[in-house]
Amino acid sequence: MLVQLLFYGFSAILIAAALGVIVARNPVYSALSLVLAFFTSAALWLLIEAEFLAIVLVLVYVGAVMVLFLFVVMMLDINVEEIKRGVTRYAGLGWFIAFAVIAQMVAVFWFRGFGIDATQGMALLPADHSNTRALGEVLYTQYVYPFELAAMVLLVAIIAAITLTMRKRPGLKPQDVAKQVAVRREDRVRLVKGVGPKTDPAPESDT
Amino acid sequence: MTDFILNTWAALPSYARSTFWILVVTVTVILSVAFTTLWERKVIGWMQLRKGPNRVGSIFGLVPGIFQPFADVIKLLLKEVVIPSASNKWLFRIAPAITLIPAFAAWAVVPLDPNLVIADIDAGLLYVLSLTSVGVYGVILAGWAANSKYAFLGAMRSAAQVVAYEIAMGFALVGVVMAAGTLNLGDIVRAQAGGSSNWFVIWLFPLFVVYLISGVAETNRAPFDVAEGESEIVAGFHVEYSGIAFALFFLAEYANMILISALTAVFFLGGWLSPFEGLLGSSHPLGEPGFHWLFAKLFFFLTCFMWYRATFPRYRYDQIMRLGWKILIPVTLVWIVVLGVMVHLQVGPWAA
Numbered sequence: 001m002l003v004q005l006l007f008y009g010f011s012a013i014l015i016a017a018a019l020g021v022i023v024a025r026n027p028v029y030s031a032l033s034l035v036l037a038f039f040t041s042a043a044l045w046l047l048i049e050a051e052f053l054a055i056v057l058v059l060v061y062v063g064a065v066m067v068l069f070l071f072v073v074m075m076l077d078i079n080v081e082e083i084k085r086g087v088t089r090y091a092g093l094g095w096f097i098a099f100a101v102i103a104q105m106v107a108v109f110w111f112r113g114f115g116i117d118a119t120q121g122m123a124l125l126p127a128d129h130s131n132t133r134a135l136g137e138v139l140y141t142q143y144v145y146p147f148e149l150a151a152m153v154l155l156v157a158i159i160a161a162i163t164l165t166m167r168k169r170p171g172l173k174p175q176d177v178a179k180q181v182a183v184r185r186e187d188r189v190r191l192v193k194g195v196g197p198k199t200d201p202a203p204e205s206d207t
Numbered sequence: 208m209t210d211f212i213l214n215t216w217a218a219l220p221s222y223a224r225s226t227f228w229i230l231v232v233t234v235t236v237i238l239s240v241a242f243t244t245l246w247e248r249k250v251i252g253w254m255q256l257r258k259g260p261n262r263v264g265s266i267f268g269l270v271p272g273i274f275q276p277f278a279d280v281i282k283l284l285l286k287e288v289v290i291p292s293a294s295n296k297w298l299f300r301i302a303p304a305i306t307l308i309p310a311f312a313a314w315a316v317v318p319l320d321p322n323l324v325i326a327d328i329d330a331g332l333l334y335v336l337s338l339t340s341v342g343v344y345g346v347i348l349a350g351w352a353a354n355s356k357y358a359f360l361g362a363m364r365s366a367a368q369v370v371a372y373e374i375a376m377g378f379a380l381v382g383v384v385m386a387a388g389t390l391n392l393g394d395i396v397r398a399q400a401g402g403s404s405n406w407f408v409i410w411l412f413p414l415f416v417v418y419l420i421s422g423v424a425e426t427n428r429a430p431f432d433v434a435e436g437e438s439e440i441v442a443g444f445h446v447e448y449s450g451i452a453f454a455l456f457f458l459a460e461y462a463n464m465i466l467i468s469a470l471t472a473v474f475f476l477g478g479w480l481s482p483f484e485g486l487l488g489s490s491h492p493l494g495e496p497g498f499h500w501l502f503a504k505l506f507f508f509l510t511c512f513m514w515y516r517a518t519f520p521r522y523r524y525d526q527i528m529r530l531g532w533k534i535l536i537p538v539t540l541v542w543i544v545v546l547g548v549m550v551h552l553q554v555g556p557w558a559a
Contacts, residue, residue: 059333063340063341074362074363132329
C-alpha cells in the first residue's frame with residue numbers, strides 16, 4: 001500500500017517534471033526539471049529494488065552530465081522566440097518520433113511481456129541480496145563481450161572528442177610547467193652595479 | 208529506570224529509532240560545525256602568532272572565546288536577508304538549502320561505530336559519491352540566480368572544478384573498492400581490521416593523497432577556493448547572500464569538511480578501528496574499536512583542512528584544472544593497475 005502510494009506520487013512528479021522540461025520558458029528551468037526527472041526516476045528504481053542503477057543514475061546524470069548542461073545553458077544567451085518558431089516547423093517530425101518510441105515500448109512490453117504478470121505485486125528479494133554483486137556477476141560473465149564493446153566505443157568517443165577540440169592554433173604559447181618549476185633565480189635575475197637611476201637622498205622630515 | 212528506557216527503546220518501531228539517530232547525528236553535526244569555526248579561527252590564529260577569538264565567554268576562566276560561534280549565529284540570524292531585486296527570487300532562496308541537504312544526507316551511511324550506522328546499505332560508497340556531487344547544484348544556482356557577474360563567475364569556476372575533481376575522487380575510491388571487495392562502508396572498515404598495517408593508507412598511499420587533495424577541492428576550501436576568491440571575485444557565488452542565507456552556505460561548507468574528514472578516516476584509516484589493534488589485540492582497552500578512534504582521525508583531518516588554509520596561497524584557476532586532469536587522474540589510473548597486480552599476486556593484506 002505504502003509502496004503503491006509512493007509509486008503513484010513519484011510517477012506524478014516524474015511526468016510533471018518531464019513536461020516541465022519541454023514546456024518551461026526559461027532553459028535553466030528546463031534543465032532543472034530534467035534534474036528533478038532524474039531524481040524521481042531514481043526513486044522509482046529504488047522502489048523496484050534496483051538500488052545500484054538508481055544511485056548510479058543520480059551520480060552520473062545528476063552529478064556530472066546535468067552540471068555541464070546547466071553550465072552551458074547558463075552561459076548561452078538563448079532566444080526563446082526563435083526556438084519556438086523552430087518547434088512548429090519540426091512538429092511533424094517530433095510527433096512521428098514520439099509515436100515510434102511509444103509503439104516500440106508497447107511492442108516490447110505488451111507483446112513480449114517478459115513473462116511478467118502485471119496484476120501481481122513484485123516479489124520482494126531477500127534482505128541480503130546484493131543488487132550490485134548480481135549486476136557485476138552478469139556483466140563480467142554472460143555479457144562480457146557487449147560490455148567490453150561498449151567500453152571500446154566510449155574510448156573511441158573520448159579520443160574523437162579530444163582530437164576534434166584539440167587543434168593546434170598558430171601563435172599559441174602553452175606553458176611548460178616542468179620548465180617553469182625548474183627555473184632558478186640565477187636564470188632570471190641579474191644584479192648590475194652602477195646602472196639605473198641614482199637613489200634620491202631621503203626627504204627631510206617636516207618637524 | 209534504565210531497564211524501562213531500554214525496554215521502551217526496543218519496543219519502538221524501527222523507523223522511530225532511525226529517526227532518533229538521524230536527529231542525533233544532524234544536531235551533532237550542526238554543533239560540530241559551530242565549534243569547528245571556532246577551532247579554525249583558533250588554529251589559524253596560533254599559526255599566525257595571534258590568540259584567535261577570546262572575548263566571548265569562558266568556562267571557569269578556561270577556553271576563552273568558547274561561546275563565539277553562538278554569538279556569530281545570533282548575529283547572522285538577526286541580520287536582514289537581502290534579496291536582490293533583479294535576481295531569480297525562487298532559486299535564490301532555495302539554493303542554500305540545496306547545498307545543505309546533501310551535506311547532511313550523506314551522513315546516513317557513514318559507520319560511526321561497529322554497530323551504529325543509520326542506513327547499512329550495500330551501495331553506500333556510491334550513495335556518498337552521488338550526494339557529494341549533487342552539492343554543487345546549490346553553488347551553481349546561487350551564482351546564477353543572484354544575477355551578478357561575480358557570483359556567476361564563482362559558480363562557473365566551481366562547476367568545472369567539482370566535475371574535474373569528482374573523477375579523480377571516484378577513481379581513488381575505485382581503488383578502495385578493489386581492495387575491500389565491497390561498496391558497503393562498514394564492510395570497508397572491517398576489511399582493514401587486524402592492525403594498522405592493514406589500513407588502506409599504506410597499500411593505497413597514492414590514492415589516499417589523491418583523495419585528500421580532491422576532498423579539499425570538492426569542498427571548495429583553500430587553496431582550491433577559487434569559487435569564492437575574495438581577492439578576485441569578491442566572494443564568488445555567495446556575494447549577494449546575507450544573514451542566515453549566507454550562514455547556510457557556511458554551514459554546508461563546514462559540514463562537508465567534517466564529512467570528507469570522516470570519509471577519509473573510513474576509507475583509508477580504518478574508521479572506528481584502533482591503531483593499536485595489531486599490537487595489543489582487540490580486547491585490550493587501547494585496542495578496542497569504537498567511535499573515539501573515528502573521532503580522533505576525523506579531528507586530525509579536520510585540523511589539516513585548517514592547516515592547508517593557513518599555509519597555502521590560492522591556486523590559479525588553470526593550474527587547478529591541470530592538477531586535476533593531468534596529474535591526479537593519471538596517478539589514480541596507474542595505481543589501480545598496480546593494485547590489480549598486488550591483489551592478483553596476493554601481496555600484503557590480500558594474502559590468502
